[in-house]
Structures are given as C-alpha cells and as structure tokens.
Amino acid sequence: MNHHFFKHWILMIPLLWPCLKVAETLKAEKAQRAVPPPGRAKRGWVWNQFVVPEEMDTVQHVGRLRSELDNGNNSFQYKLLGTGAGSFSIDERTGDIFAIQKLDREEQSLYILRAQVIDTTNGKAVEPESEFVIRVSDINDNEPRFLDEPYEAIVPEMSPEGTFVIKVTANDADDPTTGYHARLLYNLERGQPYFSVEPTTGVIRISSKMDRELQDTYCVIIQAKDMLGQPGALSGTTTVSIKLSDINDNKPIFKESFYRFSISESAPSGTSIGKIMAYDDDIGENAEMEYSIEDDDSKTFDIIIDNETQEGIVILQKEVDFEQQSHYGIRAKVKNYHVDEELAPAHVNASTTYIKVQVEDEDEPPVFLLPYYIFEIPEGKPYGTIIGTVSAIDPDRRQSPMRYSLTGSKMFDINGNGTIITTNLLDREVSAWYNLSVTATETYNVQQISSVHVYVQVFNINDNAPEFSQFYETYVCENAESGKTIQIISAIDRDESIEDHHFYFNHSMEDANNSSFMLIDNQGNMILLRNKTKGYLAKIGE
Known part of the structure; x- marks a missing residue:
C-alpha cells in the first residue's frame, strides 16, 4: 500500500508543477499535499488529474470524482465546496465535474475545491471531506x-x-x-x-x-x-x-555673397552701418558663430554679433571723410564658436562675403587752414595796416565762397578775403596782446559756419623818453662839506627792452657851468648829486 502511494505521488509531480504560478506557490504546495494520487486513496477517494482548457464557451467535462465505496446503488450524493465552486458543477450521483463558465488562466490558473460524499440513506458522510485541484490549461489567447x-x-x-x-x-x-x-x-x-x-x-x-x-x-x-x-x-x-x-558637421554660410551699405561722412564712431547674416544647419551651441572683418588695414569697420538673432552688425570704428575716400571694399568672415576638432578639417570651415560701403557726402562747415593764428605788428603803425590773413575752405566738392567777420576788439577789422587790418593806432603800453575770433560763413549755405582764434601781439618801439621816477626837491646845509652826497636820482622808461634800461645823466644847459655840484654815476640807473648851494637842474637820457 505504501509502495503504491509513493509510486503515484512521484508520477504526479511533473504534471502539477508547471501549472503553479509563483504567487500561488504556497497554496499550491498545500493543495498538492492534500491531493491523493490516481487510484485508491488512503481514505477511499478516487480521481484523476483535473485539467480544463481556458476560454471554452461550452460546458466542459473536467473529470470524475468518486468514492471507492460507491457501488452504484445511487445512494451516494457528491458535493463541491470551496471558493471557486461556482465555476463548476458536479453530478451528484456520478461525481462527474463540469466547467460551467468560461475560464481565464491569466486570471486564475488553479482552483482548489473540497469534495464531500454523503450516503443519502442515513445522511452521513461516506468519506472524510478532502481538497482537490483543477488546473486551467493555457491557450495562446494573449497577444504581446x-x-x-x-x-x-x-x-x-x-x-x-x-x-x-x-x-x-x-x-x-x-x-x-x-x-x-x-x-x-x-x-x-x-x-x-x-x-x-x-x-x-x-x-x-x-x-x-x-x-x-x-x-x-x-x-x-x-x-x-x-x-x-x-x-x-x-x-x-x-x-x-x-x-x-546635433553634431557640428556643418559650416556657417552667408545668405548673400555680396552686401552693399552706405554711411554718412558725418556719422560718429560706433554707428551701425548694416547687418549681415550667416546660417548654419546645425542647432544650439553648434550653430553659434562669430564674425570678423578681413582685408581692412585701415581698421575703419568692425562687426559685433547679435546673440539673439545671430546677425552680424557692421559698425563704424572710426569716422570717414567723403572727400578723402568715397567708398570701401571689405570682406567679412564667419566661423563657428565651438568646433569639433575631429570634424573641423573636413567639414567645419569659415566662409566669407564681400561688403561694399559707400560714403555719402554731407554739407560740412568751413575748415580753416590752421587751428589758430598768431600775428605780430609793431606799435604805432597807421590805420589800415595789414596784420595778416586767415583762410577757410569749404571741404565739400561745391567749394562755396566764404564771408568773414571778426569779434574781440574794435582795433581791428577783416575784409572779404580774410585779411585783418588795424582800425586804430596800437600802443603796446596800453595792450600788448589781442585775442580775436574770426568766423567764416559759407555763401551758399549761411547755416554752415566755423570760427578760429586769432592772437595779435603788439611789438614795442622806442617811443617813450626816460622819465625821472619822481619830482626831486633837495636841501643841503650851507656849511656842508664838499663831496657830500645830497640826493640819489633814478629814472624809468615805459618802453619794453630785452635788456635792462641804462640811463645817462648830465647837467641841464643852464647849469652846465655850475661847478658847485657834480653828478656821479652809481653804475645803475641812479646818480649821486653832491654839494647843492642853490637851485639845480639835471637832464637824463638813454
């Protein structure tokens, strides 16, 4: 009996094991321990392995459950119990089990039921209640x-x-x-x-x-x-x-191979001239680019980038003059900021475009030939003496004639050709320098004016006689000793001299023979007068 049981237990293991899900392992193991092998069970239950296909629309016969004590007298009644019993039915007389609902293995692959058999003649259980398993076999009903x-x-x-x-x-x-x-x-x-x-x-x-x-x-x-x-x-x-x-496998290329811009000659440094644009099929960092000016030795222009639009803004770096140069030809270059060194030799290179800048002529104010003028004239010259000539020109091509006017002093006037003349006698001792302003006005456009400073220096001439520095009234005692100094006399000269003035003194004509006094040169501009006994006159000269 024990040998028979062991043999059938070994045979059932490979049949039951594949059907168990991991999540139901413990429950299945419990069920397996409770399921007797085919043939005579220890307590008299007899059944085979129960397997039913899933997804069957008709009632399916699952198998037969019976007691070994059943002799076919129809007094035994079979019953199914358990949570999943509603999906199955049993023929109470024969023990045949049927699946009465469509089963889905993916929802439940094992049903653990309990079986009970009762003798209807006395209402007592013929066999002890026992558990058994119905396995739902798989069909290929689920797509990946x-x-x-x-x-x-x-x-x-x-x-x-x-x-x-x-x-x-x-x-x-x-x-x-x-x-x-x-x-x-x-x-x-x-x-x-x-x-x-x-x-x-x-x-x-x-x-x-x-x-x-x-x-x-x-x-x-x-x-x-x-x-x-x-x-x-x-x-x-x-x-x-x-x-x-994206990888940086494309070079930036200018949209245009030639650009033409214009700029006024009056435009200040930093003025925007125009925009150039290159496109790069790459995106993000790989499309960032920088512009530069090529072939511009004069450094007249520069290019800055608009980081939002990636446009190159051509700007004036220093002022231009239409009369000196009316147009410029420059070449602009564009290249990527970030270059893949491995791709650069074959794919990422700079590209260039040509830019022509036309300088537009503006009506500019007159320009004096000198930034300022300095003239010199001796004092004492007669009215109408020419001081000098200033000259302004129209820098524009039409070369407008000029009208001149002068301010700063009524001692001078200016004529139509810029010649400055005196209108009064000049005295250096009154004013040695004159600060004048000359204005030039274009005849064709009186709104265009310019001014220049003119400085006039008045030279000295010897037109002032020496003078005694003061009036002298000298006294001497009647008994004064001979040779006694009784007065020191000094003189001045209002004229300008490079060296110090040197004066000489002598007796006046009426006192030339007066021997009571004598003059002594003090090696300067002073004379010592000695022994005065009566009134005395002295003369001074240079």
Whole structure:
C-alpha cells in the first residue's frame, strides 16, 4: 500500500508543477499535499488529474470524482465546496465535474475545491471531506503587449552602423511553459533602412548613418510575435520616436555673397552701418558663430554679433571723410564658436562675403587752414595796416565762397578775403596782446559756419623818453662839506627792452657851468648829486 502511494505521488509531480504560478506557490504546495494520487486513496477517494482548457464557451467535462465505496446503488450524493465552486458543477450521483463558465488562466490558473460524499440513506458522510485541484490549461489567447510605452530615444546624427539606440520589451500573459505561447520574436515593421532590431532581445540599433539636417525625427514601429512567429501567432506593436541629436558637421554660410551699405561722412564712431547674416544647419551651441572683418588695414569697420538673432552688425570704428575716400571694399568672415576638432578639417570651415560701403557726402562747415593764428605788428603803425590773413575752405566738392567777420576788439577789422587790418593806432603800453575770433560763413549755405582764434601781439618801439621816477626837491646845509652826497636820482622808461634800461645823466644847459655840484654815476640807473648851494637842474637820457 505504501509502495503504491509513493509510486503515484512521484508520477504526479511533473504534471502539477508547471501549472503553479509563483504567487500561488504556497497554496499550491498545500493543495498538492492534500491531493491523493490516481487510484485508491488512503481514505477511499478516487480521481484523476483535473485539467480544463481556458476560454471554452461550452460546458466542459473536467473529470470524475468518486468514492471507492460507491457501488452504484445511487445512494451516494457528491458535493463541491470551496471558493471557486461556482465555476463548476458536479453530478451528484456520478461525481462527474463540469466547467460551467468560461475560464481565464491569466486570471486564475488553479482552483482548489473540497469534495464531500454523503450516503443519502442515513445522511452521513461516506468519506472524510478532502481538497482537490483543477488546473486551467493555457491557450495562446494573449497577444504581446509593450508595457513601457511610449518609447523615446535620442542618438547623435551620423552615428556608425551598430550603434545602440534603445531596447523595447513586450510581455505575453500566456503560460511560458506551454508550447511557445509566450516565446517572442521582434520584427521591424517600419524604420528601414536606418534601423534594425535584434529578434530575440528587442534591441534597436543603427543600420545606416543619418543626417539630422535632412531629417531629425524617425518613427519606428516594432512588432512582437509570440509562438516564435509560427502560424497562429499573436502580435503586438509599439512605436518608438527616435530623435537625432546635433553634431557640428556643418559650416556657417552667408545668405548673400555680396552686401552693399552706405554711411554718412558725418556719422560718429560706433554707428551701425548694416547687418549681415550667416546660417548654419546645425542647432544650439553648434550653430553659434562669430564674425570678423578681413582685408581692412585701415581698421575703419568692425562687426559685433547679435546673440539673439545671430546677425552680424557692421559698425563704424572710426569716422570717414567723403572727400578723402568715397567708398570701401571689405570682406567679412564667419566661423563657428565651438568646433569639433575631429570634424573641423573636413567639414567645419569659415566662409566669407564681400561688403561694399559707400560714403555719402554731407554739407560740412568751413575748415580753416590752421587751428589758430598768431600775428605780430609793431606799435604805432597807421590805420589800415595789414596784420595778416586767415583762410577757410569749404571741404565739400561745391567749394562755396566764404564771408568773414571778426569779434574781440574794435582795433581791428577783416575784409572779404580774410585779411585783418588795424582800425586804430596800437600802443603796446596800453595792450600788448589781442585775442580775436574770426568766423567764416559759407555763401551758399549761411547755416554752415566755423570760427578760429586769432592772437595779435603788439611789438614795442622806442617811443617813450626816460622819465625821472619822481619830482626831486633837495636841501643841503650851507656849511656842508664838499663831496657830500645830497640826493640819489633814478629814472624809468615805459618802453619794453630785452635788456635792462641804462640811463645817462648830465647837467641841464643852464647849469652846465655850475661847478658847485657834480653828478656821479652809481653804475645803475641812479646818480649821486653832491654839494647843492642853490637851485639845480639835471637832464637824463638813454
């Protein structure tokens, strides 16, 4: 008896084990321990392994449950008990079990029921109540599903063949141990020839280089089939959005090969002349560029960049003059800020464009030939003496004649050709310098005027006689000794001299023979007068 039980227990293990889900392992193990093997059980129950296919629309016979004590006299009554008993029915007389509802293995793969048999003649249980298991067998009724949708991936453009993009994974709810119901194969439905998918792993790889500037986004469709793609297999699809990230594989190129701008000659330094624009098929940092001026030795122009629009703004770096140069030809260069050193030799280079700048003529004010004038004239010259001539010209091409006017002193006047003359006698001792202002006005446009400073220096001539520095009235005692100094006399001269004035003194004509006094030179501009006994006159000279 024990040997028979052990033998059938060993045979049932491989039949029951595959049907158990991980989540139901403990419950299943308990059920297995309670299920007797086919044939005579210890307590008299007899049944085979119960298996019913899922998704069957008709009533299905599952198997027969009976007691060994049942001799067919129809006095035994069989009953099903347990949580899942509502999905099944039992013929109370024969013990035949039927599935009366459509079963879904993916919802419940095992039903653990209890069996009871009663002798209707006395109402007593014939056998002890026991548990048994009904296993729901799998059919391939679930298609593969991609549970991690949506799939998105980013890969650099121009990536080589074989570059990993993304891995997609489908899930099949069918029993993986039943045939090939959950064995999947992946197939690329859309995305050739740029992508491929590994059939067993779902790994998507690059199969051909792609240029983001031609197309930056790809929609790839992946299909997963169960049963290894055999006839009757179910399938599911997913969409993978693949974006190409940019690499710096394009050089900036000017939109125009020639630009023409104009600038007024009166424009100050820093004036914007115009804008130039280069475009770069790359994006982001790879499209950032810088401009520069080539072939401009005069350093007249410069280019700054508008960081928002990436335009190059041509500016005037120093003022221009139409009369000196009426047009300029310069070349502008553009290149990327950030250059991939590996790509630079073959792909990323600078490009250039030609710019012609026309200088526009403006009506400019007169220009004096000198920034200021200094003239010299001796004092005492008669009225109408010419001091000098100032001259202004019209810098414009029409060369307007000039009218001159003078301010600063009524001692001078100016005529139509810029000649300054005196209108009064000049005295250096009254004023040695005159600060004048001469204004030139264009005849064709009286709004255009300019002024210049004129400085006139009056030279000295010896037109002033020496003078005694004061009136002298000298006294001497009547008994004064001979040779006694009685007065020191000094003189001045109002004229200007490079060297110090030197005066000589002598007696006046009426006192020339007067020997009571004498004059002594004191080696300067002073004379000592001695021994005065009566009135005395002295003369002074240079």
